[in-house]
Amino acid sequence: MTMSDRRARKPAYTIDLILLTAVGGQLAVLLARSPEGREKWMLPWDASRAGETMESTASRIAKTLGIAEPSWIEQAGAFGDGKRHPSDSDVSIAYAGLVAMGTPSPVGGVYAWFPLADTPPLPPRQRLALDGAIEIVRGRMDQSPVAFKLLPQMFTLTELQQMYELLLGKRLHKASFRRALQSAWLVEPTDEWRSEGRGRPAQLYRYSPRKRRPAQRGIRLDLLN
Amino acid sequence: MTMSDRRARKPAYTIDLILLTAVGGQLAVLLARSPEGREKWMLPWDASRAGETMESTASRIAKTLGIAEPSWIEQAGAFGDGKRHPSDSDVSIAYAGLVAMGTPSPVGGVYAWFPLADTPPLPPRQRLALDGAIEIVRGRMDQSPVAFKLLPQMFTLTELQQMYELLLGKRLHKASFRRALQSAWLVEPTDEWRSEGRGRPAQLYRYSPRKRRPAQRGIRLDLLN
């Protein structure tokens, strides 16, 4: 079953895919034009096929969008509660996926990236799924190398910092950021440099985490507020 | 539909409830005796009824267990992927709930608290749900007052510290813990004291978070390891 023959029968549950990338200094989500109206949009979705895991369904959906394998994928929750959805399913399982910026995207008028600040109205259940997925991604920053998965394999430290600033929604100090990066052993320098117009060229790094001590850190009760 | 007439028809999806509490210095989960065998156990579950949200279904299940409203509840993910489940549903949505220690529990031989380290075999899909729920609860410690929801309304700071130690799986230093607690403005002292046998009596506190500045803290890249 694909999105186009979604009226065939009522599926038990469907998979919603929230693909995120960074474009123009903003997070953006991939939406599909709804067959129901010229200017109606929705999250890509489909029902699971026999023998598929939920995550492999999400991957398959990504593939049909012309996106190669997302660089990261994770379940973002189950949504239902009577909210409307393009499928007639009672419940949909949302998967959040990240796509490295600069990945060649589907052209055509069927799919398009929308900056998060400027998304069109969505079916109510998908709106919840999208908001939940963003929260998941932002919340995973500390546990998962989310920022790296939004960048190409090689990147400058300034690009990495800008990605963190984008996800955190606040400016970071250059020296602090690099010091933290250093002590976390997350990146290794390559021998390539990139000259971006004016200014001193920047060294390119790649993500290459090293095993370390279990990061014996203190309690952070202050985050509870 | 209840657990006992679960063969009536195949539900689209079911709700699994993972109720956790602290007993004897350990986290424990509430399991129900399976009708299929004397010594078979399972997570409490049920199908959603018409007009119910998924979360209210979870609350209702808790109520049928003789547990008053859990002090905290949150979705812990959707599980399916062909793993077996007492229901025949394709997918189950897991909800994690916390019960304050000392809450009167269902007697009878149908329900029982099992320390996490000593749980009986569970249906495969429920095993995943349980593990996922524990991870969720442990991971929410920084964002949610999870530890407080496992304690009665009034508690000593030593009890609170022990609860954090239980959830974190490591010892904390008394002075550090209290300093962090102080600067987080999470508790307020009552004018009651509790004498626990020998030793100086301890002052009782209650959870009473005050709004504060958004805790403008640094980046924690070290957690990525």
Added chain:
DNA sequence: TGACATTAGTCACCAGAAGTGACTAATTCG
């Protein structure tokens, strides 16, 4: 009754982490 054990609560010191501004380095542009 008075020393001792036990638990609560606090203090002061120290080490390490993060905030910050200023500095040097390497490039383009005019």
Added chain:
DNA sequence: CGAATTAGTCACTTCTGGTGACTAATGTCA
């Protein structure tokens, strides 16, 4: 060549958390 621009580092300060030792208030028991 000099100004502008971006990369990269340094040193100083501030703050947070780790730690052991201290005082306080109770019960226990010789």
